[in-house]
Amino acid sequence: xxxxxxxxxxxxxxxxxxxxxxxxxxxxxxxxxxxxxxxxxxxxxxxxxxxxxxxxxxxxxxxxxxxxxxxxxxxxxxxxxxxxxxxxxxxxxxxxxxxxxxxxxxxxxxxxxxxxxxxxxxxxxxxxxxxxxxxxxxxxxxxxxxxxxxxxxxxxxxxxxxxxxxxxxxxxxxxxxxxxxxxxxxxxxxxxxxxxxxxxxxxxxxxxxxxxxxxxxxxxxxxxxxxxxxxxxxxxxxxxxxxxxxxxxxxxxxxxxxxxxxxxxxxxxxxxxxxxxxxxxxxxxxxxxxxxxxxxxxxxxxxxxxxxxxxxxxxxxxxxxxxxxxxxxxxxxxxxxxxxxxxxxxxxxxxxxxxxxxxxxxxxxxxxxxxxxxxxxxxxxxxxxxxxxxxxxxxxxxxxxxxxxxxxxx
Amino acid sequence: xxxxxxxxxxxxxxxxxxxxxxxxxxxxxxxxxxxxxxxxxxxxxxxxxxxxxxxxxxxxxxxxxxxxxxxxxxxxxxxxxxxxxxxxxxxxxxxxxxxxxxxxxxxxxxxxxxxxxxxxxxxxxxxxxxxxxxxxxxxxxxxxxxxxxxxxxxxxxxxxxxxxxxxxxxxxxxxxxxxxxxxxxxxxxxxxxxxxxxxxxxxxxxxxxxxxxxxxxxxxxxxxxxxxxxxxxxxxxxxxxxxxxxxxxxxxxxxxxxxxxxxxxxxxxxxxxxxxxxxxxxxxxxxxxxxxxxxxxxxxxxxxxxxxxxxxxxxxxxxxxxxxxxxxxxxxxxxxxxxxxxxxxxxxxxxxxxxxxxxxxxxxxxxxxxxxxxxxxxxxxxxxxxxxxxxxxxxxxxxxxxxxxxxxxx
Numbered sequence: 001x002x003x004x005x006x007x008x009x010x011x012x013x014x015x016x017x018x019x020x021x022x023x024x025x026x027x028x029x030x031x032x033x034x035x036x037x038x039x040x041x042x043x044x045x046x047x048x049x050x051x052x053x054x055x056x057x058x059x060x061x062x063x064x065x066x067x068x069x070x071x072x073x074x075x076x077x078x079x080x081x082x083x084x085x086x087x088x089x090x091x092x093x094x095x096x097x098x099x100x101x102x103x104x105x106x107x108x109x110x111x112x113x114x115x116x117x118x119x120x121x122x123x124x125x126x127x128x129x130x131x132x133x134x135x136x137x138x139x140x141x142x143x144x145x146x147x148x149x150x151x152x153x154x155x156x157x158x159x160x161x162x163x164x165x166x167x168x169x170x171x172x173x174x175x176x177x178x179x180x181x182x183x184x185x186x187x188x189x190x191x192x193x194x195x196x197x198x199x200x201x202x203x204x205x206x207x208x209x210x211x212x213x214x215x216x217x218x219x220x221x222x223x224x225x226x227x228x229x230x231x232x233x234x235x236x237x238x239x240x241x242x243x244x245x246x247x248x249x250x251x252x253x254x255x256x257x258x259x260x261x262x263x264x265x266x267x268x269x270x271x272x273x274x275x276x277x278x279x280x281x282x283x284x285x286x287x288x289x290x291x292x293x294x295x296x297x298x299x300x301x302x303x304x305x306x307x308x309x310x311x312x313x314x315x316x317x318x319x320x321x322x323x324x325x326x327x328x329x330x331x332x333x334x335x336x337x338x339x340x341x342x343x344x345x346x347x348x349x350x351x352x353x354x355x356x357x358x359x360x361x362x363x364x365x366x367x368x369x370x371x372x373x374x375x376x377x378x379x380x381x382x383x384x385x386x387x388x389x390x391x392x393x394x395x396x397x398x399x400x401x402x403x404x405x406x407x408x409x410x
Numbered sequence: 411x412x413x414x415x416x417x418x419x420x421x422x423x424x425x426x427x428x429x430x431x432x433x434x435x436x437x438x439x440x441x442x443x444x445x446x447x448x449x450x451x452x453x454x455x456x457x458x459x460x461x462x463x464x465x466x467x468x469x470x471x472x473x474x475x476x477x478x479x480x481x482x483x484x485x486x487x488x489x490x491x492x493x494x495x496x497x498x499x500x501x502x503x504x505x506x507x508x509x510x511x512x513x514x515x516x517x518x519x520x521x522x523x524x525x526x527x528x529x530x531x532x533x534x535x536x537x538x539x540x541x542x543x544x545x546x547x548x549x550x551x552x553x554x555x556x557x558x559x560x561x562x563x564x565x566x567x568x569x570x571x572x573x574x575x576x577x578x579x580x581x582x583x584x585x586x587x588x589x590x591x592x593x594x595x596x597x598x599x600x601x602x603x604x605x606x607x608x609x610x611x612x613x614x615x616x617x618x619x620x621x622x623x624x625x626x627x628x629x630x631x632x633x634x635x636x637x638x639x640x641x642x643x644x645x646x647x648x649x650x651x652x653x654x655x656x657x658x659x660x661x662x663x664x665x666x667x668x669x670x671x672x673x674x675x676x677x678x679x680x681x682x683x684x685x686x687x688x689x690x691x692x693x694x695x696x697x698x699x700x701x702x703x704x705x706x707x708x709x710x711x712x713x714x715x716x717x718x719x720x721x722x723x724x725x726x727x728x729x730x731x732x733x734x735x736x737x738x739x740x741x742x743x744x745x746x747x748x749x750x751x752x753x754x755x756x757x758x759x760x761x762x763x764x765x766x767x768x769x770x771x772x773x774x775x776x777x778x779x780x781x782x783x784x785x786x787x788x789x790x791x792x793x794x795x796x797x798x799x800x801x802x803x804x805x806x807x808x809x810x811x812x813x814x815x816x817x818x819x820x
Binding site: 008009010011014017018021041042043157166167174213214226228236237238239240241242243244245247248249250251252259260261264329332333334336337338339340341366367369370371372373374375376 | 418419420421424427428431451452453567576577584623624636638646647648649650651652653654655657658659660661662669670671674739742743744746747748749750751776777779780781782783784785786
């Protein structure tokens with residue numbers, strides 16, 4: 001019975017949850033007046049006034065007078081303040097590192113990117129990333145006292161709580177205490193989070209209608225990953241390693257995966273897998289446009305396969321058909337297990353037009369159980385370059401809420 | 411923004427949640443005194459007194475004086491009352507229907523079972539089940555006014571809210587409004603729930619240490635199903651069809667499944683699949699004890715395969731190896747997606763000794779991603795005959811809480 005908590009709810013927690021709800025309501029609907037907030041949230045106007053006064057005092061929100069109200073009845077409109085609390089998001093991609101600085105209003109204040117280059121020496125690499133963060137904050141000219149924290153998003157298994165990179169197949173890292181190293185080097189609190197979770201946070205932040213839903217986000221790029229969000233909250237699991245959709249077994253063929261296993265979705269249908277399959281077909285002398293489009297054999301990548309498919313290349317179409325079938329098999333499994341409301345497909349592979357989406361949707365329909373997941377919608381997520389970095393910025397306030405650390409909003 | 415609720419929490423909800431927590435604390439730890447409840451739950455003694463007075467008044471709990479206390483300091487000990495609120499659970503199995511009547515203390519008052527027989531005509535079948543419920547309640551001699559409700563647990567996809575059987579491959583049912591029919595025939599409220607969810611409820615009720623955890627329950631019997639519970643609450647998904655672990659694709663072999671798809675775990679590794687595979691091997695003339703143990707070819711079932719394996723039969727061992735490998739593949743996928751704390755393996759297939767469990771654990775370790783699911787424990791769930799019926803009894807108060815209908819505890 002050691003770890004079994006019978007958790008009571010007290011007034012402090014109730015107040016905190018209601019403050020959070022009011023804040024989110026203003027973030028999503030502002031500029032908004034207090035009466036409208038009360039209607040949205042179901043609190044009395046005096047309760048809303050008490051909360052908004054506190055939020056104004058802590059400079060979480062700002063007010064301005066509307067000019068549209070009837071004469072003699074000017075109303076005060078509230079919006080989230082972008083000025084006083086800043087968050088830094090870092091997207092450690094395979095080829096590029098992107099850094100975004102935003103305010104509480106989620107609007108980018110400054111962005112910076114530079115090549116990822118060598119990552120073999122994690123500690124040297126961390127120095128470079130921290131230098132980049134310092135540079136971004138410096139060039140952004142913001143008051144450094146307004147920086148609440150930094151979130152570094154990267155592919156791989158991250159341990160919950162410690163931010164230790166347990167395993168990042170793309171980077172060849174095992175057991176790297178990245179969060180500790182970041183915190184030792186930065187004067188702001190640093191969090192390390194999985195890149196697909198950061199992307200998922202961004203999807204939910206930019207689709208407020210999903211805030212009450214079960215959302216799965218699948219990242220289809222060089223590798224394949226995922227995240228699961230319930231009512232706007234990241235789902236971690238027992239050790240923080242949930243959402244590894246790229247390592248669902250989809251084939252008993254002995255195709256080795258970077259994770260050490262075989263037949264994983266990532267080994268069969270990722271961008272890396274497509275490029276590898278195309279190269280092998282070219283090496284076999286298959287009749288295809290792929291080599292010509294790539295210039296030389298070693299320049300073949302997933303994009304080349306999509307381009308060749310657009311030109312009607314039979315081999316490219318066949319490779320994409322097979323990849324879509326495997327992705328659909330994995331998504332059918334996700335639906336049979338989780339029955340989510342929405343599945344967002346994100347990442348570079350989805351930037352190649354609607355055909356691939358439709359193929360995945362068709363394959364999923366065939367592979368999910370009859371009558372299961374009757375409300376699931378599969379759609380393409382946001383494909384903007386800065387999504388993961390922006391999502392990472394949102395992980396900082398999310399952790400603050402979760403840990404009750406965000407002292408200015410207790 | 412239509413369906414986007416910014417839900418406030420109010421004092422009513424806070425009081426209700428705390429009442430529920432106190433009730434659960436008494437159920438798990440009773441007989442217990444008020445001071446110990448206050449320590450467990452973190453509420454003040456006056457708050458606990460207010461709640462327990464209300465629970466006593468509504469006859470949810472009973473009190474008795476301890477005889478062990480120091481002289482002059484007799485303490486009042488509280489326990490859940492089994493007398494005043496009764497719940498009926500019905501387990502509609504493939505061969506047997508089991509009915510259990512319990513009190514709030516979860517102790518069986520009466521049990522009754524009879525053969526399932528033909529289910530082809532759902533409406534005739536429902537009449538028979540309702541007659542069974544009437545008989546059980548009649549023979550139990552309990553005051554019928556104490557019956558809060560009935561839960562019918564059966565395999566298949568059940569629509570959340572309506573209790574409509576969307577699809578039950580084992581029974582050949584599609585779109586049967588079972589919950590409505592039950593409610594039309596019974597004077598008590600009736601709920602229809604998936605049998606694996608009922609089993610999962612029972613696991614969590616009988617393992618209070620799992621109440622704060624993510625629990626997956628996999629039912630391995632004639633068919634294969636599952637349930638996912640988060641912090642003691644059933645996870646439904648968007649339409650109520652989550653947890654269909656038997657229909658995870660584990661093979662691209664064209665082995666047809668009862669669900670209309672192919673290569674599902676249920677088609678490759680269920681009790682029905684094992685029996686089918688053994689029969690096919692016997693038909694091929696393979697050297698095996700299976701036929702002899704079964705008496706005749708058509709009497710071969712999964713149990714025969716397990717018995718033959720215990721006698722060292724090479725074919726039986728091979729069939730079980732393959733089944734364990736497929737089950738481990740599916741569980742590896744479950745772990746990669748959900749990273750649960752505990753996986754309970756339940757159902758008839760698990761009643762054949764530890765060897766099969768160890769094989770499944772080994773296969774899962776091989777198939778889950780390296781470093782993923784580091785805290786997952788896979789163990790055999792409770793294998794008692796009455797589990798599903800008892801779990802179903804617990805679904806009734808669970809629905810009552812969820813819907814805030816349990817008026818005597820508002």
